Amino acid sequence: MAECHPVGFQWVMEAKARGATIIHVDPRFTRTSAVADLYLPVRAGSDIAFLGGIINYILTNEKYFREYVVSYTNAATIVSEDFQDADQLGGLFSGFDPKTGTYDTTSWAYEGMETAAAAGSRVVARREPPAQPGGSGHEFGGRGTALPHSEVRRDETLQDPFCVFQILRRHYARYTPEMVERICGVPPEQLAKVCEAVTANSGRERTTAWVYSVGWTQHSVGVQYIRGAAIIQLLLGNIGRPGGGILALRGHASIQGSTDIPTLFDLLPAYLPMPSASSNSNLAGYLAAIKSEGQKGFWTAADTYMVSLLKAWWGEAATQDNDFGFDWLPRINADHSNYQTIVNMLDDKVEGYFLLGQNPAVGSSNGKMQRLAMSHLKWLVVRDLNLIESAAFWKDGPEIATGEMHTEDIGTEVFFLPAAAHTEKDGTFTQTQRLLQWHHKAVDPPGDCRSELHFFFHLGRLLRERLETSALARDQPLLRLAWDYPMVDGDEPDAAAVLQEINGRHLSGDRAGQMLRSFVEMKADGSTSGGCWIYTGVYSDGVNQSARRKPGSQQSWVAPEWGWAWPMNRRILYNRASADPDGKPWSQRKAYVWWDEVAGSWTGHDIPDFQVNKAPSFRPEPGVGGPDGLAGDDPFIMQADGKAWLYAPSGLLDGPLPVHYEPLESPVRNAMHPQQANPTREMFPRRENLTSPSPPEPGSDVYPYVVTTYRLTEHHTAGGMSRWSPYLAELQPEFFCEVSPELAAERGLEHLGWATIVTARTAVEARVMVTDRVTPLVAGGRTIHQIGLPYHWGVGGGSAIVSGDSANDVMGVALDPNVHIQDSKAAACDIQPGRRPTGPALPRYVEEYRRRAGITAETGATRVTPREEGP
Amino acid sequence: MHGWSTAADPARDTGWSEAPARKGFFTDGSVCIGCKACEVACKEWNGIPEDGLQMLGMSYDNTGGLGASTWRHVAFIEQPRRPVGAGSLTPLPLVAATHGQEAGGDPGSGFKPDYSASAGASSGPQDTAAGSAETGIRWLMSSDVCKHCTHAACLDVCPTGALMRTEFGTVVVQDDVCNGCGYCIPACPFGVIDRREGPAGARNVGIAQKCTLCYDRLRDGMSPACAQACPTQSIQYGDLDELRARANHRVEELHAAGVADARLYGADPDDGIGGAGAFFLLLDEPEVYGLPPDPVVTTRDLPAMWRTAAIAGATLLAGAAAAFVKARS
Amino acid sequence: MVPPATFTSYYGRPIVKAAPWQSDIPAYLFLGGLAAGSSLLAAGADLMNLPELRRVARIGALFGAAAGSAALIHDLGRPARFLNMMRTAKPTSPMSVGTWILTTFGPLAGMAGAAEVAALLPFRIPIAGRLLDAAARPAGLLAAALAPGLASYTGVLLADTATPAWHAAHRELPLVFVGSAAAAAGGLGMVGARLSETTPARRMAVGGAVLAFTMELQMERSMGLSAETLHSGKAGRLFNASRGLSIAGAVGTVALGGRNRIAAAMSGAALLAGSVCTRFAIFEAGQASARDPRYTVIPQRERVTRS
């Protein structure tokens, strides 16, 4: 956090000054470790086991926050007796189909919902040919999946052997300190320190927060890492409370906004799913897959959100008669995510590509595959501040040097359009804490530089002009689109007008034309519009709430009048859980929102994330669904049963609970189960994306070390916003690898000399940083050496102030099945002293390694690990 | 030549009758996270050119040290896994230069640590604020800057009056006056100030440059750029008296927390420079951070030097006269 | 057991900065000394009516002051701003003091020197030439009055720094430098004047050389650890050369200087060269001591430990 979010880290330092204990768990000793009270090196890719060890400690030593767990989580809920845990099946849960590599999740369901889950869940519906599921965990960003109803059976004594709590106990019993040491390389006494610190600082009086970044998400089991932390936090009662939570430190100014208002293939704004081809033939069918009338919570109003979105997009043209234009939406039927698209490019299935402030030639895994893919395009549009490597791959990219590509043979037509900087346009970023902040335009963009707002509005205008007379059905969505925005400063669309459209309006009635104040005002009859229901309220009362800048010193510590947080300016989600079931704060020290008996409403430091007049004692009539179905002690108002899910009966594609699997490329055998890696991972086994063997396959000793990638404070991701800045470039001018003195001795690496790092994909060269900050770990009786590579440099383009080989070139592409995020935080490599071969010698050098390891396109592609003969 | 009193008021001593309280920096190395925001904010505000794109291998420090185009410099010191309790009392970090080797020399060549040399070196407590007792590693970071000495050698020796004491008690170079004689450079006991030698076309090439404590910003009541940027308040700006009190309190706090290594550097008005306007909280000996352990302003000895010069001059005159005694052969 | 003499530093990087000066400055140290010594010699020769010695010395002073000034200006980062030296007069700045001395000395020595040069011309310059003749003596005497300051302040100039080898030598440097100045000026007189007029030059040369030599011995003791720098590397080679040349020059002067014109000239040249080497050696030793942090850290650390 100190490394990549230094200014956010001020609050950690402040907490430390006030007595907080800071623990840092990371393969790499970073700037955070330097000021932490406790630093634990851990083997890259082993965190599920580490977190499992903590969960085991909590459960074994009865350290959980019982009242919170019983009242606010699904610990008491009874699960189907058909469910079989991974322990029983060698690392697979019940329902696995080895042919498709996917689970039938029916057996994971709550008791009594098995059939419904199979019929109603989009997860199942999405398991359709071609083999890869097209859905994404992002769709569930705001909630769990649908339940047919909320009538679950609960055993609040937590004794029923099929209740979630007992399943957890059994599931985590094997995550002993010894097992954690064997997998993670963390000695038991170290683990004990963490367990003691975390549990001692949780409960009524205290809270513990977990902070993570892409070190957790970029794995083929990334979602389950976060689930592991969620289980800890729920068991300890640290969700919905000040100082608690699981905090994703997002690495880009509006990466949160990019999922809220997604430019993601499987999402419409505000976590409404993209319609799927086979199951969503009309609006009603689509909505039925999102929610059932019988379930609890605010997702039951998805019809109002969706219709308002369609009204925002198609305006007058969206009517009750045409399903509000639902049929105009394109459909998805497979994984259309970034890496799949790259593979399709290689197969000449994609003609044109827009890169909008993104530099995949450096920033995406397996950079060579990215660049090769782009050479198959007919045309490429790059919009950026600088001439990045992705724009110039055809000119002087690494493959030109090796002779794998020749400039004059590349048919890709490239348009580089210079972009406007943040100071040259109005608009909002949504930061990591869901806060929308308006940035004001300071100056006009220079020369041909334009905002994306400008580019896309005018591109749309040109397209509409060209198709003006078209009667083709496919052109109607564009021609009928509400595409009329007021202009400012000449021909720049007014960003405020766009934000107003996002907020939504009353379209008829007394308040026609007025901004919606809240998403609860949305209607499913077409009388309201709104482009992103969770953002509704950002223009409440016609005021741009995101532009509010009341100085922090002039308001409370929650600072509600600075910017605007979704939803409804609530700064901590699910904050009803900061009070006990009776509505009283768990402790005065941790009071946040509470029930005011006299006023008959919830109140506190923040805006209650709960129906404000619903008493804690309220219990709904049986059978009532939706918001009214939420009891007064159901804080998790977006969940179909009002409870937080320790166990996910649906919604995840790789298991209802986290299980330790080894990274796809690992030096060791899975100590926990015969199953080596996540069996549901998404793979692209092909020549351009080879995988090195892992045990039990032979040949893994050719790539004996673990390599991981990371950022440095001085640079920003693929360098597009830092390697062109002299002040940043001079602070970290060269690509380097961090190795321990022990590994340096083993391989003859010299500090400040060169090293070549080679994986199944390619080899890169880096300056050597021999440092005690890298610790060899002893895991499972053997020493594991880890090599760290900051990934900010790239080759090609020529205009960057500093350049160097790109760390991402050595990483491969295998994806988490839920969210299609790549496994780029742990791979297998070798390291040798000296510079890498250049020119055609480089591919030959890489090929020689592959030959020694016996690598083919099918290496690592077996989903279910063949069972070895027992000893 | 100097009033060597403890109550030095450098602004009033230099003609500022209406001087505000003396301003300074307290740089607290125990909370520095080495982000280098200070380096960049300083360069950005002061329009300082980029000065070197070479990896130095000194942990994460590719800046090297203070100079004409580096007015803030974050030092990174990696202190490796060490046996507890062995040997002498002074920690010998990885970065020890061994006895008798050639001068430290060309920074451009980068630093190569000698692991064999550091073996067997010992250490004080392993468990400190800025370290992990678990791995035995300490990664010290601290942002260095001009000390704005109470008795400033650079200021004393400047022949043009380019160096000037401001009303805030700080020491600045007047860019329009300096002729680049370079005398201030060897005069500084900390090696702070330097002459900007390039790049061609950059501002102020050929003249002495160093931290101004953002004299222009101070004039408008603003904080210096580095202090404003510093994410963890490792760099604190304010009235020197108050900063000293705060720093003493911080040291007590750290000592109470078991961080025995914490000590102030440059905060003592009785030291060889009369106390620094920019002082530090360090977690190891000053030289570990590249700071002199006991700096003394060279002009403290200037009266003695002038006396010697007078004797020497007289000797010469007398000798010359003697040479002519009965010189006509 | 005595602990081994180790010290710590930040990656072996220097703590203090070496002066940014190139050979201009040690050259100036020599030239200024030569000018000062020469002007004294010239004044004496003038008063004692030794015209040839006077001429050589006056021209030597002119040359030293002119070339020295040029070197000083050349060394500036912004030579065009040389005149800013005259903005202030700072007793805390040896360079300011020295600049005032030099700027006063220069025109005076220049006038005396110019008169000698004019006399050598095959023609007479009207009016101005006569004025010059008239002014030569008072100008030369005034220059000589300033000469002790000019010869000695350069010692303070180097010593008044944080450069370990220079500052540690602050009690001796002015004396070494005046000795060196006297040796150089005497040497020049021996080179340029006929034997019959060089007695004062020889005395001055030998006296200067002896003074410099003795004070150097004393200086090395004062310098402590940093004296190492006088015996290694470039500075070491220069220092050895300066010793050899000075001793040879002095011995030659005493043994043969009064008898043989060639031997006198050679001895004088050796003393001149010895003076050059002395200045460069001390200059380089200081620079080397600044570049190696041990000369900064160890003495200071010892001081801390003592107190």
Next chain:
Amino acid sequence: MSIRTRVRQWPVLRQLTSADHLGRGTAVRSAHTEDLAPRTRTADRMVQSVCPYCAVGCGQRVYVKGERVIQIEGDPDSPISRGRLCPKGSASEQLVNGPGRVTTVKYRRPFGTDWEDLPIERAMEMIADRVLDARARNWEDADDEGNPLHRTLGIASLGGATLDNEENYLIKKLFTAIGVVQVENQARI
């Protein structure tokens, strides 16, 4: 400046006549120094902004003079950042005024070996033509079972996560309306 003024302002004289006899303060101050002021004082305007690097969302103050950004620094009003910035945020001015920033359209024709210039209007027209072309050629109305698809897989997009919400909104809206579904973002990476 008259000679008399010059003489009166001669620091040596001021040394003699003021309290700063040693010439280390007021006596040596130049007129330039006396007039020194931060460039923020003379800025035409200041607008409040947000740092474009990571997602902490630090407040920035952007100072403008002569329609050029002259300074970007932390906004002390922000309860998130309290005026502080990291090195990247502190380098924002260089991001905006950077030496490497390209401000004109660059074009590489198929099989071309170098960049060429292209007027922006022409570039926009060419891109619009290519979008329609690729879309028409790769249009999918329905899958094999007759389920509607209404899309093209012939065009794809990958955005960085420094785009504004409003921009992402228009991107998603337009691409969806023309049937492009391969719309992706750094958020996936």
